[in-house]
Amino acid sequence: MRKDVETRYIFVTGGVVSSLGKGIIASSIARLLLSRGYSVTCQKFDPYINIDPGTLNPYEHGECYVTIDGHEADLDLGHYERFTNIKTTRANNVTTGRVYQSVIDKERRGDYLGKTVQIIPHITDEIKRDVKLLGTTGKYDFVITEIGGTVGDIEALPFIEAIRQLRWELGRRCICVHLTYVPYISAAKELKTKPTQHSVKLLQQEGIQPDILVLRTEHKLPPTMLKKVAQFCNVSADAVVQSLDVPTIYEVPLKMHEQRLDNIILEKTGLKSDGEPDLDKWNDFLAKLKGAKQEVRIGLVGKYVALQDAYKSIDESLLHACAYHDRRLKLDYINSEHITEGNVEQLLAGHDGIVVAPGFGQRGIEGKFVALKWCREHDVPTFGICLGMQCMVIEFARNVLGLADANSTEMDAATTHNVIDLMEDQKTVTNLGGTMRLGGYACRVKPGTKVAEAYGKTDIEERHRHRFEFNDEYRERFEKAGMTIAGVNPESGLAEVVELTDHRWYIGTQYHPEYSSTVLNPHPLFMSFIDAIITNPPAVEPHAKPQSR
Ligand code: GLN
Numbered sequence: 001m002r003k004d005v006e007t008r009y010i011f012v013t014g015g016v017v018s019s020l021g022k023g024i025i026a027s028s029i030a031r032l033l034l035s036r037g038y039s040v041t042c043q044k045f046d047p048y049i050n051i052d053p054g055t056l057n058p059y060e061h062g063e064c065y066v067t068i069d070g071h072e073a074d075l076d077l078g079h080y081e082r083f084t085n086i087k088t089t090r091a092n093n094v095t096t097g098r099v100y101q102s103v104i105d106k107e108r109r110g111d112y113l114g115k116t117v118q119i120i121p122h123i124t125d126e127i128k129r130d131v132k133l134l135g136t137t138g139k140y141d142f143v144i145t146e147i148g149g150t151v152g153d154i155e156a157l158p159f160i161e162a163i164r165q166l167r168w169e170l171g172r173r174c175i176c177v178h179l180t181y182v183p184y185i186s187a188a189k190e191l192k193t194k195p196t197q198h199s200v201k202l203l204q205q206e207g208i209q210p211d212i213l214v215l216r217t218e219h220k221l222p223p224t225m226l227k228k229v230a231q232f233c234n235v236s237a238d239a240v241v242q243s244l245d246v247p248t249i250y251e252v253p254l255k256m257h258e259q260r261l262d263n264i265i266l267e268k269t270g271l272k273s274d275g276e277p278d279l280d281k282w283n284d285f286l287a288k289l290k291g292a293k294q295e296v297r298i299g300l301v302g303k304y305v306a307l308q309d310a311y312k313s314i315d316e317s318l319l320h321a322c323a324y325h326d327r328r329l330k331l332d333y334i335n336s337e338h339i340t341e342g343n344v345e346q347l348l349a350g351h352d353g354i355v356v357a358p359g360f361g362q363r364g365i366e367g368k369f370v371a372l373k374w375c376r377e378h379d380v381p382t383f384g385i386c387l388g389m390q391c392m393v394i395e396f397a398r399n400v401l402g403l404a405d406a407n408s409t410e411m412d413a414a415t416t417h418n419v420i421d422l423m424e425d426q427k428t429v430t431n432l433g434g435t436m437r438l439g440g441y442a443c444r445v446k447p448g449t450k451v452a453e454a455y456g457k458t459d460i461e462e463r464h465r466h467r468f469e470f471n472d473e474y475r476e477r478f479e480k481a482g483m484t485i486a487g488v489n490p491e492s493g494l495a496e497v498v499e500l501t502d503h504r505w506y507i508g509t510q511y512h513p514e515y516s517s518t519v520l521n522p523h524p525l526f527m528s529f530i531d532a533i534i535t536n537p538p539a540v541e542p543h544a545k546p547q548s549r
Pocket of ligand 1: 357358359360361385386387388410465466467468469
């Protein structure tokens with residue numbers, strides 16, 4: 001943190017519709033400020049009542065992200081980390097549920113000394129405390145707080161009220177960036193700013209005058225329109241910028257800088273805005289990403305394929321690794337529920353590599369076994385992640401070790417060959433929320449394995465989110481037959497990563513490497529996966545054109 005700077009607070013709110021990309025705007029602001037030498041952290045406040053998104057179906061809010069300290073978090077924290085290269089923690093994601101839980105705990109302890117506990121001031125005070133928590137560590141020049149949902153939502157009101165109060169307390173150290181949408185009415189061939197005006201009016205009614213407006217649009221907005229919005233919305237003329245759709249989210253920081261968003265933020269928070277952000281490495285990555293011509297075609301086998309955010313971190317990790325190899329990623333989602341012995345060839349052939357996704361429960365599991373058998377037998381580079389790794393183990397047990405009913409006790413509690421079994425310390429767990437093996441754990445990698453080669457070291461730390469594990473009683477049989485336990489937890493001995501060393505690339509991780517791939521630090525395993533595809537081509541081309549989805 002800069003010694004001369006007191007922590008500044010930037011709030012990012014959204015209006016008109018959801019899914020405008022507040023997380024990307026917050027991350028882009030963070031990237032620009034970091035590139036100017038400031039220390040920054042981003043946090044997300046979600047107005048729903050769940051304590052965390054860990055118990056949510058991915059179809060609700062997309063992927064559940066996991067922080068290094070074991071918090072099940074909103075997927076926007078993944079964007080923050082990928083853009084900033086800085087790890088987030090439990091403190092970076094707060095929900096209404098957590099705010100209430102903390103207030104109710106205090107009430108039960110008697111902390112409120114007989115007072116009536118109310119939304120204002122007790123809930124709002126708790127929100128304000130959470131907002132400032134990271135700021136008071138003395139580590140950050142800027143704390144960027146994204147408020148989930150849309151302005152006007154009843155459930156977001158306490159958060160908006162807390163921001164209103166904080167603006168008085170923090171003065172110039174606090175600004176509000178409001179993201180809205182400018183629709184294009186194709187029948188009239190017109191762009192409409194009225195929804196933006198209404199959204200700002202709503203924010204003003206709730207007591208907040210935004211300082212900066214970012215207008216999401218699919219068509220370029222003329223300067224006159226930005227000026228008009230500034231006038232109608234009571235915002236300075238230079239403080240309305242547009243966020244036009246771009247081919248990659250990683251271009252957004254540059255687009256924001258072109259319109260001086262970082263300068264405006266610095267000026268409005270009373271800091272000098274001279275100089276330029278150092279975006280050299282970012283630009284190098286972008287140049288590779290955009291310049292790549294040759295395609296790498298990856299099939300992602302999972303059951304949540306109808307929602308583009310369900311496997312967000314995997315998609316981005318693959319993209320990072322492809323870009324650094326000068327390859328264009330072509331990613332096909334393949335619904336594991338539809339894969340059968342009869343169509344597996346048709347669905348998978350032609351892909352350069354296959355990723356088998358994490359997940360829970362029986363649905364879609366048999367398709368994963370069929371896919372993995374085909375990949376193993378055809379020596380297609382294959383990456384199994386968490387449940388994907390467990391499926392690799394089960395498929396190998398069934399078809400190589402000849403244990404026909406091998407399974408995970410998650411899928412069949414009565415299986416005679418429980419090659420994947422509930423972890424010992426999970427056996428007494430009854431609550432679902434926040435009780436998995438979560439967050440960063442050490443792993444010792446076996447020298448001489450493909451995994452060791454990928455990491456270039458033997459002591460690593462990776463993030464976890466699971467209840468089941470490889471059953472060590474079967475270890476010898478697996479290793480004799482060629483499946484190597486390539487990494488174990490040094491304390492518990494749990495198998496964390498497996499590989500078929502004699503294959504081109506057939507690796508399964510009990511952990512989630514996708515949570516720690518960033519633009520400036522692509523993950524070594526994803527890098528090695530793409531590298532194997534490129535530098536170690538198949539003996540026989542298995543190419544027939546695959547059918548996507
Ligand atoms: N369902 C498996 C377990 O709980 C895998 C979890 C996952 O893929 N994240 O162990």
